[in-house]
Amino acid sequence: MAKIASELLVERLADWGVDTVFGLPGDGVNGIMEGLRRHRDRIRFVLVQHEEAAALMATGYAKSTGRLGVCLATSGPGGIHLLNGLYDARMDHAPVLAVTGMQSTSLLGTGFQQEVHLERLFEDVAEYNVLAQIPVHLPTLVDNAVRTALARRTVSHITVPVDLQESDADLQPYEGGLGLGRPPQTAPVYLPARILPTEAALQRAADVLNGGTRVAMLAGAGALGARAEVLAAAELLASPIVKSLPGKAVVPDDHPLTTGGLGLLGTRPSEEAMEDCDVLFMVGTNFPYTAYLPEKARVVQIEADPTRAGGRIATEVPLVGDAAETLNALVPLLRRKEDRRFLEKAQRGMAEWREGMAALENPQREPIQPQYLMRVIDRLAADDAILSTDSGTIATWAARHFDIRGDRQFMLSGNLATMAPSVPYTIAAQWSHPGRQCIAFVGDGGFAMLMAELLTAARYQLPIKVVVCNNGLLAQILWEQMVLGYPEYGVRFQGPPQFAPWAQACGGLGARVEKPGDLEGAVGTALASPGPALVDVVVNPDEPPLPAKVRYQQAKGFAEAFLKGHPRRTAIASTLFRDKFDQLKA
Ligand SMILES: Cc1cc2nc3c(=O)[nH]c(=O)nc-3n(C[C@H](O)[C@H](O)[C@H](O)COP(=O)(O)OP(=O)(O)OC[C@H]3O[C@@H](n4cnc5c(N)ncnc54)[C@H](O)[C@@H]3O)c2cc1C
Ligand SMILES: Cc1ncc(C[n+]2csc(CCOP(=O)(O)OP(=O)(O)O)c2C)c(N)n1
Numbered sequence: 001m002a003k004i005a006s007e008l009l010v011e012r013l014a015d016w017g018v019d020t021v022f023g024l025p026g027d028g029v030n031g032i033m034e035g036l037r038r039h040r041d042r043i044r045f046v047l048v049q050h051e052e053a054a055a056l057m058a059t060g061y062a063k064s065t066g067r068l069g070v071c072l073a074t075s076g077p078g079g080i081h082l083l084n085g086l087y088d089a090r091m092d093h094a095p096v097l098a099v100t101g102m103q104s105t106s107l108l109g110t111g112f113q114q115e116v117h118l119e120r121l122f123e124d125v126a127e128y129n130v131l132a133q134i135p136v137h138l139p140t141l142v143d144n145a146v147r148t149a150l151a152r153r154t155v156s157h158i159t160v161p162v163d164l165q166e167s168d169a170d171l172q173p174y175e176g177g178l179g180l181g182r183p184p185q186t187a188p189v190y191l192p193a194r195i196l197p198t199e200a201a202l203q204r205a206a207d208v209l210n211g212g213t214r215v216a217m218l219a220g221a222g223a224l225g226a227r228a229e230v231l232a233a234a235e236l237l238a239s240p241i242v243k244s245l246p247g248k249a250v251v252p253d254d255h256p257l258t259t260g261g262l263g264l265l266g267t268r269p270s271e272e273a274m275e276d277c278d279v280l281f282m283v284g285t286n287f288p289y290t291a292y293l294p295e296k297a298r299v300v301q302i303e304a305d306p307t308r309a310g311g312r313i314a315t316e317v318p319l320v321g322d323a324a325e326t327l328n329a330l331v332p333l334l335r336r337k338e339d340r341r342f343l344e345k346a347q348r349g350m351a352e353w354r355e356g357m358a359a360l361e362n363p364q365r366e367p368i369q370p371q372y373l374m375r376v377i378d379r380l381a382a383d384d385a386i387l388s389t390d391s392g393t394i395a396t397w398a399a400r401h402f403d404i405r406g407d408r409q410f411m412l413s414g415n416l417a418t419m420a421p422s423v424p425y426t427i428a429a430q431w432s433h434p435g436r437q438c439i440a441f442v443g444d445g446g447f448a449m450l451m452a453e454l455l456t457a458a459r460y461q462l463p464i465k466v467v468v469c470n471n472g473l474l475a476q477i478l479w480e481q482m483v484l485g486y487p488e489y490g491v492r493f494q495g496p497p498q499f500a501p502w503a504q505a506c507g508g509l510g511a512r513v514e515k516p517g518d519l520e521g522a523v524g525t526a527l528a529s530p531g532p533a534l535v536d537v538v539v540n541p542d543e544p545p546l547p548a549k550v551r552y553q554q555a556k557g558f559a560e561a562f563l564k565g566h567p568r569r570t571a572i573a574s575t576l577f578r579d580k581f582d583q584l585k586a
């Protein structure tokens, strides 16, 4: 059997260590599918139901393993479907390669069926973006694409015309030109460089940090591999560790040095630490909500990408380097702070905050409080569970009522903030971490968008767990409308939809829970079940995801929406009253 050009592409991906391609075939990639079939001992093809999910799986694979994620889609509509997942990868700095099909070279420019120029469409999302033209350069295009994705933690894209995919691998290119270049021959090698700030820069940073009396650290996704170093620095500096949401797993939530998150989903002591600190120490974060950053503090930042060092706030010492290595070099220059009052105040605030949050996890209340649902999952999940959540109020409950402990990981679509990533993320996480518990905590709106992927989980016997926080509406947007002073509009589905029958139809376990007393049993059974399992939990739709400090404008908007005739004002007011009552009682 003569080798076809697609095999050059597939073999080279395997040489790079790629073991999985998430995708869906079509007439635009039949040649590549044949290449994958011929090399199925080296790379597994995971068939999905929707290409958006394939791209999100590639992103989830990259986020949960730190390795390159790869997805495949056919020409035209297949490629177009990938886009949202690719933007998620790009914006959260996950290395992902997309391979797509393109119409035959002989037809390009004729407006043929599915002649969508994906290399133009992907111009904005893909940093390396190329239309392959001849077999002999395919390995080099793969080398360039993979190296770019890894080095810049971004998206690469190769689109391959169908005739090229099926052509002989040794088909020779046209000859011509001045003959100054050979057909490329490169190697599948990328060795990351070690980047460390200079001694002088480290000393400047240490001087600012040692000079502060109230240092607050803000740690983000870039510090996920630097737990010990972050803790060592914070301990010396007597600094509360505030975490961005994607950085939730940097340190455990019950560690005495952390005050949890910052922003709308954050905690009050984190907000206060930002307001009162005299030095802000940012580590591996590009935190976007600048209104939550201090107005006056001196700023030191550790950031791996020089283009983002100092990119959010006026920064005195932007240190370019890896979080763990830079902290290792910096810690010997730090003096242990004797005055630990700033940290102690944050710790008192945090103890109070956690009590207030626990009071909202009331197991008696009916309908079920989403906070209670999240805490039940937290209590029953393994110490190395991987939890993914979607955009919506679910993100608030996950931020505040699910604790990182042990080796738990946490994923969400941070900067794109798309709905529906967590079922695909969870499938990819389960695929790459077969022994771990992988849980998707989703809203009814987000789950319905990509719920077909339960079929994918069942097809590959992946024992993923899905918990639907089912309020029958797009709650996040309802609350946003109210904060703006608008009564709700266009956010309510017809009753909380039924998802358990769908899970059963996919061959998994499916349970519906409406009574709080049934919750622990149902979640426990799902977590223990050997196959995919879904628990559809009807929760209180009137529970607002309140910010830690309600600002005047937010309260005013709420009141205005009530006055303009919000249809559920009585139910919402009664929920707010019961929340306050539970907290006072505690
Ligand atoms: C519904 C919803 C609500 C949200 N609410 C909040 C909220 O209240 N609070 C919140 O924090 N977020 C929230 N987010 C997420 C938010 O939009 C941003 O995605 C997030 O704040 C960015 O976190 P980050 O800076 O840690 O991650 P990123 O933006 O990914 O930045 C990480 C930085 O670390 C750098 N880096 C990577 N590796 C290293 C390394 N080894 N060493 C050093 N640097 C490195 C990267 O170059 C990058 O600049 C929400 C998202 C959703 C979907
Ligand atoms: C693809 C996409 N469409 C729309 C939005 C805007 N949006 C953000 S959260 C949200 C509601 C999500 O509803 P659901 O999944 O039910 O979660 P809930 O807020 O009800 O907990 C919407 C519509 C988005 N972020 N992404």
Ligand SMILES: [Mg+2]
Binding pocket: 392, 443, 444, 445, 469, 470, 471, 472, 473, 474, 475
């Ligand atoms: Mg909902």
